[in-house]
Amino acid sequence: MSKRNYKSNNESSSLAKQPKKHWSLGLLDTMKDPKYVYKDSERVVVIKDKYPKAKVHYLVLPREQISSIFSLNKTHLSLLEEFGTFVKDIRQEHKDADIVAGFHAVPSMHLMHMHVISKDMISDCLKTKTHWNSFTTKFFIPYEEILERIRNDGAVKRISDETHKQLLAMPLKCNQCEFVPKNLPILKQHLLTHNS
Ligand code: AMP
Numbered sequence: 001m002s003k004r005n006y007k008s009n010n011e012s013s014s015l016a017k018q019p020k021k022h023w024s025l026g027l028l029d030t031m032k033d034p035k036y037v038y039k040d041s042e043r044v045v046v047i048k049d050k051y052p053k054a055k056v057h058y059l060v061l062p063r064e065q066i067s068s069i070f071s072l073n074k075t076h077l078s079l080l081e082e083f084g085t086f087v088k089d090i091r092q093e094h095k096d097a098d099i100v101a102g103f104h105a106v107p108s109m110h111l112m113h114m115h116v117i118s119k120d121m122i123s124d125c126l127k128t129k130t131h132w133n134s135f136t137t138k139f140f141i142p143y144e145e146i147l148e149r150i151r152n153d154g155a156v157k158r159i160s161d162e163t164h165k166q167l168l169a170m171p172l173k174c175n176q177c178e179f180v181p182k183n184l185p186i187l188k189q190h191l192l193t194h195n196s
């Protein structure tokens, strides 16, 4: 084997050995990808959700690495207030959409992030009851509520495992009317009637 061949084999095997990042760290890479960055400021980055659950779905993150809502305290108030100005801007930029902003009570991805999402919930990425309930039950904590909890208590408390399970197992119900569908495909069909 030539020296050159040896070197390239060695290089490829060292590449193969690079540890694969856990999926829950993915937001860190997406924040650096210009294709996904929608807007930003000195302290905040807004990215497009990679698996959007509605026609409009962004994630608002601080540049400072805060692991989750459970690490927030009163020193983060002005950062959280800035999140609010991004929500206002996004609403202005998507005047046809009914937009809500909030946090999952139990986030799955590392790095504190706020969802800014339209209520249509029309998306091929919305595939499970868990997806649906994570945005349409109390599992979704509105931005204003998190802001109030930090202002008043200086912290966001974790929900119990039992509450977590219950919220994600709630019966399906339309988020725009009283319709109670038998299953998710029927709900997804029904959602189209709100958007015609
Ligand atoms: P949460 O349950 O609040 O942690 O939601 C995480 C959100 O991140 C979901 O809406 C996912 O679709 C989205 N997501 C997952 N991986 C990535 C990624 N690598 N880049 C951007 N968004 C992602």
Ligand code: ZN
Pocket (backbone or CB within 6 Å): 174, 175, 176, 177, 178, 179, 190, 194
């Ligand atoms: Zn409905």
